[in-house]
Amino acid sequence: MYHFIVNPAARSGLGKETWRELRPLLDQKELPYQVHFTRYQTHATKIAKEITSDGARHTLIVLGGDGTVNEVLNGICHLSQTELGYLPLGSGNDLASGLGLPADPKEALEKILTAPVRPVDIGCxxxxxxxxxxxxxxxxxxxxxxxxxxxxxxxxxxxxxxxxxxxxxxxxxxxxxxxxxxxxxxxxxxxxxxxxxxxxxxxxxxxxxxxxxxxxxxxxxxxxxxxxxxxxxxxxxxxxxxxxxxxxxxxxxxxxxxxxxxxxxxxxxxxxxxxxxxxxxxxxxxxxxxxxxxxxxxxxxxxxxx
Missing domain, CATH: 2.60.200.40 (Tumour Suppressor Smad4)
Structure with a gap:
C-alpha cells in the first residue's frame, strides 16, 4: 500500500492540481494507494505518525516541498521500517537536487515507483x-x-x-x-x-x-x-x-x-x-x-x- 501525503498548498496552491494530474497515472497502474491531504502546519507529522505507529513496513510518498518532507520525517515512528519517496513541488527543492530526482513530479513518480530503496542517514x-x-x-x-x-x-x-x-x-x-x-x-x-x-x-x-x-x-x-x-x-x-x-x-x-x-x-x-x-x-x-x-x-x- 502506498500512502501519498499531499500538501495542496505547495508552490502557492499547485499541490492539489498536481495530484489531480498524477492520480490517473496511479489508477492506470492499478496500484493500491491512499491519499492524505494536509490541512494545516505540522499536519503531515500527525499523518505520518498515525500511519507508522504500528511498527509495520510502510511506504510513504510525499507531494510537496522540503518543508512537507521535514514534517513527515518528524512523524515517522520507525525509520528503518519506512520507505519514503518524494515528488518535489516546493520553492527550493534542495532535497530533490541532492538526490538527483527530476523536478517534474510526473517524471519523479515514474522513477520512484520502480526505484530500489537505499538506507540513508537522518540528522537530528x-x-x-x-x-x-x-x-x-x-x-x-x-x-x-x-x-x-x-x-x-x-x-x-x-x-x-x-x-x-x-x-x-x-x-x-x-x-x-x-x-x-x-x-x-x-x-x-x-x-x-x-x-x-x-x-x-x-x-x-x-x-x-x-x-x-x-x-x-x-x-x-x-x-x-x-x-x-x-x-x-x-x-x-x-x-x-x-x-x-x-x-x-x-x-x-x-x-x-x-x-x-x-x-x-x-x-x-x-x-x-x-x-x-x-x-x-x-x-x-x-x-x-x-x-x-x-x-x-x-x-x-x-x-x-x-
Missing amino acids: IRYNGQSRRFIVSAGLGFDAAVCHQVMVSKLKAIFNLLHLGKLTYAGVALQLLFFLRPGKMTILLDGRKKLALSKVYFAAAMNLPFEGGGFRFCPKADCEDGTLNIIAVAGLPKLVLLLLLPTAFFGLHTHFPGIYTLTCKSAEFISQEELPVHTDGEPVLRQKRIKVCLEKEKLLMKFINK
Whole structure:
C-alpha cells in the first residue's frame, strides 16, 4: 500500500492540481494507494505518525516541498521500517537536487515507483531538551534567518507564480545581509575538536550538498556515508561575502579563506548571541546552543541517483 501525503498548498496552491494530474497515472497502474491531504502546519507529522505507529513496513510518498518532507520525517515512528519517496513541488527543492530526482513530479513518480530503496542517514538537532530531525541540513545564523524570512516574504509567492521559486532565497539573502551583525561562535566536533571563530555569519550541518534553493554549501555531503558535513562562514567583510555568494551555486566558495568545511559524526554550535535556527528550511525558535548528530536508525529512501 502506498500512502501519498499531499500538501495542496505547495508552490502557492499547485499541490492539489498536481495530484489531480498524477492520480490517473496511479489508477492506470492499478496500484493500491491512499491519499492524505494536509490541512494545516505540522499536519503531515500527525499523518505520518498515525500511519507508522504500528511498527509495520510502510511506504510513504510525499507531494510537496522540503518543508512537507521535514514534517513527515518528524512523524515517522520507525525509520528503518519506512520507505519514503518524494515528488518535489516546493520553492527550493534542495532535497530533490541532492538526490538527483527530476523536478517534474510526473517524471519523479515514474522513477520512484520502480526505484530500489537505499538506507540513508537522518540528522537530528537537539536544543533545550527538544529534538527535531532533518534530511537536508540544519543551521544556525544567517542561513536560518533567510529561511525564516522566506516563510513570510511576499517574494516567495511572486517568484513561485513565475516558476522562479529558487530566486526567493537569493533575494531575501541580499536583503538581510546588509543588516546582519556577525558574532562569536564555538564549534565542537565529535566532543573533541574545538573551533573558535569570530564574526561568524552562520554555521550549518549538511546531510546533502544543497541548501537555500540551490546553494551547494557542502559539495561532498553524502546522505549515505554515515557522517555530517559542517560549513561555517566567518571573518569576511560583507562585500566579500556578497561576491562569494554566487560561487556557492557551483560549490567554488570552499576554496576561499573564511569558509570552513569539516566532517564529523556530531557537532555543537555555541553562539554568544541567540540566533535563528532551521531544520530543512523550517524555522525553529532562536537559540544560543544546538547539537546536531545522526539518528541511530537509517531511513529507507526511494531514489536512483544522487
